[in-house]
Amino acid sequence: MPSWVDGHRAELKSHYTDLEFQxxxxxxxxxxxxxxxxEALRYSKDHLAKFNDREKYFRQIKQLSCSVLYANGLRxxxxxxxxxxxxxxxxRQTFMSSFCRVLGLADQSPLYLSVTVGAMALPGIIKMATIMKAKKTEWSQDDELP
Known part of the structure; x- marks a missing residue:
């Protein structure tokens, strides 16, 4: 497991990330x-067993444990x-998101966020422009929105 995760275990837990388990x-x-x-069974005992107390991971750990029985034909x-x-x-997504959170950064680029917010606002702006066009008013003519 990457040493970065080991060094930031407390911060990752405070952000409720699944990165270490994943x-x-x-x-x-x-x-x-x-x-x-x-070796897989030993690894499970050494590393996955500590997640056994969390109901969130129980089903996945159970699946991983049973998958050993089908290891030769797992696919x-x-x-x-x-x-x-x-x-x-x-x-990869969880790591990027967790890494950015630990460093206090947004996990999405500012440009992406700006474009997304703009795209979400567009229908409202178009609707308002349509209403104002139907009323034959301009934004500069009235002090109030329709």
Whole structure:
């Protein structure tokens, strides 16, 4: 697991992020896919067991534990979803978001936020412009909005 997460464990917990669990989960899956079954079980005992007290992770830990039984054919097993590439995308997103939160930064770029807010405001502005056009008034002519 990256040392950055180890060094910022307290901050990550205060932001209620799943990053540490997700990284351990992916490390476990990586060991399984490499055929290191005993190492995966040891890793689970050493790293995933500490999340067992949280109901939030119980189902996932149970799935990971049972996936060992299907390790040779994991892709075609009921646990094949554990190999989905989207899991890595989720980890990447969680890491970026957590990293920015710990540093006190926005996890979205200011330009993206500005464009999003502008796009959300556009329908209201268009509606107001349509109403003002129907009333044949200009913004500069009236002190009040319609």
């Amino acid at each position: 990284l351990h989960k992916m490390a476990f899956i990586q060991l399984l896919t490499e055929g290191q079954f005993m 075609s097993s009921p646990y094949g979803h554990l190999l989905a590439p989207s899991l890595w995308t989720d980890v």
